[in-house]
Amino acid sequence: MELKQVLTIAGSDSGGGAGIQADIKTFQELSVFGTSVITAVTAQNTLGVTDVAPVPLNNIQKQLEAIGEDFEIAALKTGMLFDAETIELVAKYIKHYNWQNLIVDPVMIAKGGASLLKEEASEALIMDLLPLAAVVTPNIPEAEALSNIRIHDEESRMEAAKAILSTGVRGILIKGGHGKESDFAEDFYLDRHGRMLILRAPRKKTNQTHGTGCTFSAALAAEFAKGKSIEEAFFIAKQFVHAAITNPLNIGAGHGPTNHAAYRSNSSKESIQYVQ
Numbered sequence: 001m002e003l004k005q006v007l008t009i010a011g012s013d014s015g016g017g018a019g020i021q022a023d024i025k026t027f028q029e030l031s032v033f034g035t036s037v038i039t040a041v042t043a044q045n046t047l048g049v050t051d052v053a054p055v056p057l058n059n060i061q062k063q064l065e066a067i068g069e070d071f072e073i074a075a076l077k078t079g080m081l082f083d084a085e086t087i088e089l090v091a092k093y094i095k096h097y098n099w100q101n102l103i104v105d106p107v108m109i110a111k112g113g114a115s116l117l118k119e120e121a122s123e124a125l126i127m128d129l130l131p132l133a134a135v136v137t138p139n140i141p142e143a144e145a146l147s148n149i150r151i152h153d154e155e156s157r158m159e160a161a162k163a164i165l166s167t168g169v170r171g172i173l174i175k176g177g178h179g180k181e182s183d184f185a186e187d188f189y190l191d192r193h194g195r196m197l198i199l200r201a202p203r204k205k206t207n208q209t210h211g212t213g214c215t216f217s218a219a220l221a222a223e224f225a226k227g228k229s230i231e232e233a234f235f236i237a238k239q240f241v242h243a244a245i246t247n248p249l250n251i252g253a254g255h256g257p258t259n260h261a262a263y264r265s266n267s268s269k270e271s272i273q274y275v276q
């Protein structure tokens with residue numbers, strides 16, 4: 001079978017658990033060929049982010065051209081984009097190369113609280129990138145920031161999802177990792193045709209969750225590249241991240257990285273279910 005080529009446009013995490021590093025590991029595990037455009041270099045470990053150096057725009061442009069001129073990109077994801085200028089450039093090149101199957105992970109704040117997107121850049125994300133995307137994958141605080149709606153129950157989650165759909169994105173997937181009061185890590189998908197999917201897994205009591213969001217969106221992109229439907233891709237991405245969380249590596253003294261290799265030997269579907 002032909003090896004599908006996928007692209008991540010994101011920031012580097014020196015700690016190896018999130019960002020580009022998480023994406024490439026996930027691509028490899030899911031048998032697609034990973035390429036990358038690095039937008040920013042973070043100095044980061046399981047305890048937090050100590051520095052962020054944005055990559056010069058002309059270098060980001062050259063990276064995009066290097067990929068676009070030589071590879072057949074079957075799906076791509078964006079992660080940390082840092083500022084409005086980077087978002088505008090990335091959107092321009094996605095259109096230029098007509099790259100399809102775009103997953104936008106609207107990375108805003110790292111788990112330790114460091115800002116990974118300038119506040120004024122949210123508008124560029126909404127105006128320039130979301131209309132090109134197949135799916136946007138905010139966590140709960142990011143969905144609240146994108147919609148200006150506080151999510152505290154199912155009704156407000158639906159309202160926020162509809163508000164985000166009005167930006168022109170085709171599907172919205174609100175991840176439930178931050179819904180700490182629930183026994184489930186429940187992820188919610190809604191598309192512009194009104195199709196809704198809710199996927200639940202038992203919530204694990206663990207701090208080994210650094211990079212869960214990056215890993216999840218990379219897995220979605222990998223499965224889209226293979227031609228999977230949203231229902232199949234969502235399920236596999238959830239299984240992948242759940243296996244990565246439930247088989248921790250216990251590396252570092254803070255929010256440890258997930259185990260990207262766990263899915264290959266532990267892809268049990270038992271505890272993950274679509275809610276009717």
Ligand SMILES: Nc1ncnc2c1ncn2[C@@H]1O[C@H](COP(=O)(O)OP(=O)(O)OP(=O)(O)O)[C@@H](O)[C@H]1O
Binds near residue numbers: 185201206209210241
């Ligand atoms: N404690 C947990 N137990 C089970 N699943 C979890 C847990 N925390 C997160 N998840 C799952 O991991 C995936 C990513 O969700 P999450 O809301 O943590 O993303 P995120 O905040 O963007 O992550 P990050 O910013 O660390 O990359 C979702 O499928 C979510 O349900």
Ligand SMILES: Cc1ncc(CO)c(N)n1
Binds near residue numbers: 010011019107110213
């Ligand atoms: C580079 C990078 N991207 C994304 C995240 C969010 O997990 C992070 N902590 N670091």
